[in-house]
Amino acid sequence: MWLILFLTFIVAFIIYLKLKYFTFRSSVPGLPPQFLFGNLLQTGLFKGNSLPQIYTSLRNRFGDIYQLQLGLFHAFIISNIDDIQHIFNHRHIYDQSDWAVKLAGILFPNCLITVKGAKHKRHAAVIMPLFRRAKSISNFDSIIDCTEKLLENWRTFSNDHIHCDIVQQCQNLLLQIFGLIAFDYDLETINGSNTNELTQTLSNLSDVLEQTIFLPNFISRIYTIFSSQYRRDRATAERYLYRMIEQELTKTAESRAQRKKTSLIASLVDSLQTDEIAEAKKSEEEKKGKL
Structure with missing residues (x-):
């Protein structure tokens, strides 16, 4: 029975x-x-x-x-x-797709692609304007310099050399450009040395995302709890980010107001509220300060 x-x-x-x-x-x-x-x-x-x-x-x-x-x-x-x-x-x-929220929300709960509603709009209001064409033009010199460095690396090889990792090198180029424009930080990805701690950390987190992206949520959640490597990488990324924020806070308000038009870290720091208690009492739709 x-x-x-x-x-x-x-x-x-x-x-x-x-x-x-x-x-x-x-x-x-x-x-x-x-x-x-x-x-x-x-x-x-x-x-x-x-x-x-x-x-x-x-x-x-x-x-x-x-x-x-x-x-x-x-x-x-x-x-x-x-x-x-x-x-x-x-x-x-x-609104933001539920798919991205489900796929990456457990590993990166506060990313632009893993938040929805008013919180997503608050994130996007700070981040997205920096990637518009008019703002990108002001960083054109940095983009050209990074591209020239990659081309110089290629010129050191003989004409008969076949590059089998062009896709990876182009991805490294984009990451290098993003690091300079967004955080005024040299990720050292063009030389391919893999000695930069933050670069290696970001690579590790990217690998984790690829490995867990299609797993059931409960398995991903268990992984985040028991994986010491994931916790260590996330702590390292947060440590570098807080260090960048502290460095940005040492600059004058006038300097940040000017640089926030072209620098993501300056825009993020400028968006921090001065009264966290008052901000926490607001509804999600009313919050405009700390992300």
Whole structure:
């Protein structure tokens, strides 16, 4: 009797999971998800296919809008540049996706991509203006200098040398540019020495995100609790960030007011409220100070 009840419960639970998480209920096209895996096996993600390759393949097959199920995580993928531009130009209508919040929210709970609602708008009001074209032009010299350094490194090799890591080097270039523009900090990624502690820490955190991004939330939460490496890397990143904030606070208010137009760290420090107790009493929509 108990065995029959147990088997009935297991079958009912499997049916529930199938209907709840692995059944599409929309007319938007997509690969039919497989039980427990979604589209992980069908897309070849476990075989080494990158997400850009998967997105391109599915776009060619289903068009600009399609569904994608990676494990328990379901998303509608929009790949038409005009649609994407419309969404980002009307953020007062379109809220932050739940997908990014679920995927990375446990590891990085206060990132721009893992917060929603008023908190996201407060973050974006400080961060996003710095990445507009008009603000990027003022940092053009830094961008050119970093690019020239990378090209100089390439020129040291013979003409017959084949660079097999250009993608990685270009990613390092972007990280170097971002570090200088955002935090006035040299991450030393162009020389490829891997001796910079903060750079290595960011690399470790990126690896953790790649390893846990499609795991169930409870497993990711367990990892954050018991992984000493993750806790150590996060503490290191916070230590460097607080050090940058302290250095920025030593500068004059006039200097920060001028630099906040082109420097993320100056903009962040300038947004800190002076009365934390009063700020904490405000509703989420009214808060404008500390992020």
